[in-house]
Amino acid sequence: MLALQMHNAKPLSMPVTAGGAIPDAAGGAIIRTAGLTKQYGDGRGVLAVDHLDLEVRRGEIFGLLGPNGAGKTTTIGMLTTRVKPSGGAAYLGSIDIARHPAMAKRYIGVVTQQNTLDRSLSVSENLYYHGLYFGMSAHAAHQRTAELLDLFLLKDRAQSEVDQLSGGMAQRLMIARALVHDPLVLFLDEPTSGIDPQTRLALWDIIRELNQRGHTILLTTHYMEEAEQLCDRIAIMDHGKILANDTAENLKRSIDAETIIELRVEGDVAPTIAAVRASAGVRSVEQTDGMLRIFTGEDSGIVANIVAAATSAGAQIRDLSVKPPTLENVFIQLTGRELRE
């Protein structure tokens, strides 16, 4: 009777494949969204995320780059079961995240922007109980806790109250906690926001190392250099939409220039723009309040040409810099404004 029942028991209609692992596990997409949309309020509210199609591949560090309010956190919210989509779908492997949130939670690790450490528990207890929540035995959870305390250099603080940790330590503990149950995907929402530069570098090392160990990481950031330094692929987001999605190299290549010369001039810029535009090697010129961005090919000799052209047009040059294209340029080109506010 019991055997018959077992036989008839329908497996849940979520992660269903014969061998246990999902078929697209190796190197394929681990997160997919199709038309994923979130509108807060009833129909008339803010469209925070607008028909997002996204694919995060196994083993990569994927970055959502955009200004505050672009919809990055809402996107992460939907992928981590905390925000209910108002349209579209999001999958973690074969799990429909909105329909089976409890199942999806089993396979994700989440580090939010805010410190959400359990203040009633010590540093090591934060890790240990997290392990228990995810079904680990007491022994396994203890072992895992010891491992992670070691790995994240928190062993000396194991018995501390979490209130006593510095910002960097708290952030390390949050990441360690998100890793206790070996998540398939680690979500980091603005992992280095409000953290001092030295700690930021240390966190970057941790993120890289986790990725080398096989963790897929999805992070959001409004720091260009963070996206550029860490991410295999970057989606540039603004007003709830993805404007471009590629490697940093390819994104920068989308700008038609090898070199960008930034020129700050005083007075009427119109004649200067005209003169510079006519110089040899200049492909295009952009202007944002008193700053000219001149997109050029190879830079040999071109700076002198531009300075000569600008001076002959009567411009007073106050500042000049020569740079390769950055993600900031990509962002400006896509949105018409600067990323930094």
Added chain:
Amino acid sequence: MTALELAPPAEIQQFGRGQYTGMMARTFLALMVRDVMVLRKTAFAFILRTAMQPFLLVFVFGYVLPKIGQGPQRFADVLLPGLIGTAIIFQGIQAVALPLVQEFGYTKEIEDRVLAPLPVWGVALEKITVGALQAVLAALVVFPFVYLIPAKRPDITFDWINLIIILLLACFVSGSLGLAIGTAFSPRQVPLIFSVIVIPVTFLGCVYYPWDNLHTIPWLKVAVLINPLVYVSEGLRGSLTPQYGHMNWIAVYAGILVALVSFTYLGLRGFEKRVVA
């Protein structure tokens, strides 16, 4: 970081329904274990906050006043079930509502538990259960005080079956009331919880007088029926001091069940609203 080896990330697995339910149960239990451990750490504070008010009430009204010849001699008999009921109902607010208000409002600590592999309603149900557990403990803590302190030992009998059922139901009413309140108020409104809920519910909860005695103030006798503590006090009165009269058992059970169902509904809905945008 050191060169320690971390296991590679997990793979998505297929689970049968039984296995899946088992995993959920484990997570639920783990959340309980965490809460019980935290409670153990703060056991002294728990006893203090639970016992202080009933201790003072029973000391003043059950010991001091009879000794100095003021007030009714057997007032402690009336107080005993009422104070146990109060301790149970307010444990839910102390143990569930106040921490939740802080966690939702400032600390966001609840986040890690919300992300545990359990449906959100499961996390909420755990809160109710742990509130109920603390309410049982509160009743056990308060009993010796209200029994031993009065000048005249209260005259109690034990109707065990009703007592146990009422206690259990009342404790879950308490946990679910705590959840409903905890998800409905912001940290700035905490003083309001006391002035608008705790104080009126206690004073009009048939703690200091049996419900039946209100027949001389008929409108009040009807009005207090909205108060869940009335049913709990009367239920405990019926199972501990029936000689003073008590509300009809059917009404007692109906009142407690209605409270339980409505607070659980409001609590689960409120929790879901607070944690899922």
